[in-house]
Amino acid sequence: EPEVTQTPSHQVTQMGQEVILRCVPISNHLYFYWYRQILGQKVEFLVSFYNNEISEKSEIFDDQFSVERPDGSNFTLKIRSTKLEDSAMYFCASRPRGRTEAFFGQGTRLTVV
Amino acid sequence: QKEVEQNSGPLSVPEGAIASLNCTYSDRGSQSFFWYRQYSGKSPELIMSIYSNGDKEDGRFTAQLNKASQYVSLLIRDSQPSDSATYLCAVGIGDLHPYGNKLVFGAGTILRVKS
Numbered sequence: 001e002p003e004v005t006q007t008p009s010h011q012v013t014q015m016g017q018e019v020i021l022r023c024v025p026i027s028n029h030l031y032f033y034w035y036r037q038i039l040g041q042k043v044e045f046l047v048s049f050y051n052n053e054i055s056e057k058s059e060i061f062d063d064q065f066s067v068e069r070p071d072g073s074n075f076t077l078k079i080r081s082t083k084l085e086d087s088a089m090y091f092c093a094s095r096p097r098g099r100t101e102a103f104f105g106q107g108t109r110l111t112v113v
Numbered sequence: 114q115k116e117v118e119q120n121s122g123p124l125s126v127p128e129g130a131i132a133s134l135n136c137t138y139s140d141r142g143s144q145s146f147f148w149y150r151q152y153s154g155k156s157p158e159l160i161m162s163i164y165s166n167g168d169k170e171d172g173r174f175t176a177q178l179n180k181a182s183q184y185v186s187l188l189i190r191d192s193q194p195s196d197s198a199t200y201l202c203a204v205g206i207g208d209l210h211p212y213g214n215k216l217v218f219g220a221g222t223i224l225r226v227k228s
Binding site: 056104 | 201207219
């Protein structure tokens with residue numbers, strides 16, 4: 001069964017460094033998302049992406065964050081200058097046209113030290 | 114602010130019993146509702162979706178929706194120890210938006226099934 005894949009599974013970075021989290025959505029899906037979950041807290045929406053542009057972003061998704069679909073298969077989340085409070089699980093999700101169910105990747109645990 | 118509320122639990126049930134999980138939501142315009150299961154340290158796994166008032170059954174799972182009361186529930190019949198997880202209620206916001214929707218999640222209910 002097709003699945004959303006994310007790399008790396010765990011990333012440790014120093015505060016102030018840039019990180020890129022990578023995702024390969026399910027191949028026939030058209031809508032892409034990033035969510036995050038700080039330990040012990042709710043899953044929170046960050047950004048949605050459709051037709052090669054951001055369709056919606058949350059208050060969390062400030063200028064330090066960016067998303068890109070560089071080659072038609074990968075979908076990346078970049079954090080330019082990481083802060084301690086960016087430590088969380090980051091989930092990529094995708095959704096096909098005509099359906100509302102979103103399918104999540106296994107997540108990347110980001111630890112900022 | 115669109116909110117989704119769940120009792121955090123833990124809800125403890127004996128093996129073989131029915132587990133009942135509940136969720137309320139604030140956005141009256143929401144059209145899509147989902148239950149995800151999340152094991153510790155893992156990603157949310159979709160187990161049920163429901164769009165119309167009433168019940169929807171899939172195997173041991175039944176989702177119930179009451180839009181007038183803004184209430185969604187999940188029943189798990191014949192609960193197994195492997196069902197022990199956090200169950201996340203999620204509501205779709207902006208389903209009719211041409212550029213897609215987003216999910217608003219509740220904090221989740223911890224379910225423990227005792228053998």
